Each structure stands twice: as C-alpha cells, then as structure tokens.
Amino acid sequence: MSTRAERREITERAILDAARGLLVEGGQEALTVRGLARKLNLVPSALYRYVASREELLTILFSHIYTDMADFVQAAHDAVPSDDLRGRWRAFATALREWALEHPYEWTLINGTPLRDYHVPPTETLTQGIRLHLLLARLGEDAEAAGVHPRIRPEGSPSAMPGLKQFLASQGIENISEESVLTGVAGWHLLMGALYEELFGLFGADLEDKDVYYDAMVSATEKLIFG
C-alpha cells in the first residue's frame, strides 16, 4: 500500500471522527461542511476531494452510527445464553438505553426529527438500521419455539398485515406468528417511547430516578411479552 493510499485512508477516518465530534459538541445543526473543515484545519473546498456533497457526508455518518448502535446492543444481547429469553430481552432493552445515553446526539440524529431535504438512502444504511429489528424477530422466533404465546392480535382476520410477514420472510425469518411480531414491536415501541421522553421530553430533565423508572418500563415490556 503506497503512501498516498495510506494517507487517504487516514484522512477519511479523520473526517468521520471530526464529523462525530461536531455532532457531539453541537448537535446536528453543527454538522456543516465548513465546520468540519474548520475542525480539520482544512479549507472547506478541500473536503470535496473526499466527499461529493454534504448529503453524501451525512449518509456515511448515518451508516456508521447505525452500525455502532447495532453492534453495541447486539453484543450485549449475544452475551446472554440463548435459552434465557427474558435475559436476552432485558439485555437488549438495557443496552439500548445505555447506548442512547452515552451517545445522545448520535441517537438523536438517527431517531429524531428527519433532517429536512435529507433522506437516508435505502442501501447499506437501511440494512444497518434494521439489524435490531431482525434481532428482535429472531428472539421472537425462539420465544415461540419455547412455547411463549403472545396475546396481542390484530383486530381483523388472521394475517391482517401480509406485507409484514412477507418482508420478514425476505429476511429469512419465517417461524414467527403475526401475533408474536406485534407483541415484540409493542415492547420495542414502549422502550423507544421511554427513551424519547428521557432524551427529548418535558420530564426528561428532572422529577425522578431515571434508572428505576426505566427499569419499571422494562418490567412492563416483560409482562407484556412473557406474561
């Protein structure tokens, strides 16, 4: 590997790190081409040697952040023996919050208000963004196999949501009932709702012991899922 290629890789790395630095220090509004250049002691136009536009920069950043989050949560989940279903769920839920609190701006970029005139492209970014959902779906498969029976069902007929089943099948997840999917999703929404409150909410700031509070929310999801 020649010097030139090495240096290019180093710079690319540095750009990414600097971008995350901007995000951590100033939130998503700080994510500007010029700010990034300032941070790197470069002239703004220099960045266009590495990135075609601000949009492309954001795409790269999104992809990395999704990957980081999914890696972290998945590692916590995978550390639990696979027959301990409640433990897997609890590890998942706990890690989700841990990551969010350690990376509030990254979390916000991914989960908050979509950026105007920017849409996450449905490529690798999406495959990363979806990893945790698939993890949950697999947990759901295991739960059903172990005899956990979900109690949430859609109003209409069986298979009121064919698109959902089809999508899961396309991802290799076939042994799960619609009811289990909905139950898992309900748990996911409960956790996410709690995190939105903690990070954005009116109450997030004061009032209560947040660890105990979240713990109660995790218990709620357990009741919901495992009865």
Next chain:
Amino acid sequence: MSTRAERREITERAILDAARGLLVEGGQEALTVRGLARKLNLVPSALYRYVASREELLTILFSHIYTDMADFVQAAHDAVPSDDLRGRWRAFATALREWALEHPYEWTLINGTPLRDYHVPPTETLTQGIRLHLLLARLGEDAEAAGVHPRIRPEGSPSAMPGLKQFLASQGIENISEESVLTGVAGWHLLMGALYEELFGLFGADLEDKDVYYDAMVSATEKLIFG
C-alpha cells in the same frame, strides 16, 4: 374597541396563522422571521412591532399547538362516559394518533428533536404541554377507585420515586399509587413510540396497514393496563 386595537388583534392572529402555515408547508426549518414576513406581504422588520424576537414567536406557537392538541384529545376523551374506563383510554389513544396524523409538522415541532438554542419556557406552555399527562393521571385515579389493579412496580422499595408523587400531589392528584402511574406511563410510552415510528421511522412509509397496526398497539396497552 378602537380601530387601531382591532387591527392589531387581527394582525396578531394573522401572524400566528401564517406561522402555522409555514410549518405545515415546509416543516420547522421554514419557521423563519423573513419567511413569515414574506407570507404576510410585510417587510421583515415590521414583525418586530408584534414580536420581540424569533424566540418569542416560537414560544407563542408552541403554546398554541400544545393547547390545540390537548383540546382535541381531551374532547375525545371527555365524550366517553366516565365509568367506561377502557373506552376512555381507547378514545384517548385514538385521538392522539388522529391529531398527530392531521398535524404532522405541529406534532413534530412539539415531540421531535428539541430546537437548537431554543428551550420551551416553563410557563403556560408547560401547563398546556402537561394537560394530557394529568388527564391520564385522573384516569388512573378512577381506574384504581374502580378496582383495576396495576401490576407494574418499581424494583426497589415502595415509593422509589418520591419526586413523582410529590409533583402529582401539587397538581391535585393524590389518590393514585406509584404502580398505577407507572402503568399508565408505560401505556403512554407505547403509544408515543408507535407514533414516532409512524411519523419518523424507517417503516413508517410502507409495509403495512397502519390503522390495523396502531389498533394492535392500543390493544397491547389495554392488556397492559386492564389485564
């Protein structure tokens, strides 16, 4: 009432309407002083006769939006006979989504990523923002009085969260257990999580029949709360 005062009131109203129009058409980034002036066929500086700064403008807007949302949801809730506890909850949950879908940008302004360098002041805005929480707390009181017993409890001792109880008491809500509060809040988070997904999320766009989906989520909250 003299002509001058009348016209001032009309203009104030027009400013608010125009601001909401900007929001609806272009999202929160469109909420600029100059854009507002353009919409009103005024020169930007003219607005400073009515509003001290962009910040004040936002505060007024927040207050109105919170009020609108709370009015709408509360009306739906209050239309149900007060002894029909499940019906009250269901009406609340349904109206919450209805309002969100009819006013996605308003909903986003209130519930999405907090605006940089703007914090909602803890005045009337907060009293409006909190109305729905208090409504739920009262529903919780009624539920307990009717013998619905919540099954979620915080890990530690009784009253692991004294600040919460104290706050509710300051709002005139005293006959509710911590467990009931947490149960209600869990339901709230589940609904909000589902709405965040629908409005911001990766899946929001396609995949499924969203009405059926949300209905299943409401059922989940009912299971959680009423057993």
Next chain:
DNA sequence: TGTACATCAGTGAACGCGCGTTCACTGATGTAC
C-alpha cells in the same frame, strides 16, 4: 536509474443565498385641549 508526465491533496478567492436584527424614516390613526 533518471527523466517526463499524470495524478492528486490542498489552497484561496469568489459565487449567490437566506438568515435575524437595527435604524432612521413616513404617513396614517388616535388623543388632549
């Protein structure tokens, strides 16, 4: 191995844009006597 040429990273100036806010002003509406 040495030379001629091509590639590439980074510079510096400039573009057009929209933003929030200020200021001195004009002309119409309201008020006091």
Next chain:
DNA sequence: TGTACATCAGTGAACGCGCGTTCACTGATGTAC
C-alpha cells in the same frame, strides 16, 4: 369642532453572519518508459 401633538404600523436599506459549492491554481507524490 378644530387644531397641535403623540402614538403607532409599516417601509427600505443596511449590518454581519454562516452556509454549500465552483474554480483555477500550486506543489508534492506516484508512474511509465
């Protein structure tokens, strides 16, 4: 009721700012023969 003055809504120009992106350029690094 008529006049003199004060209040007020809206104007128009200007301020300083930061943004994303382009372009012609320099000088160092790499490549072909």
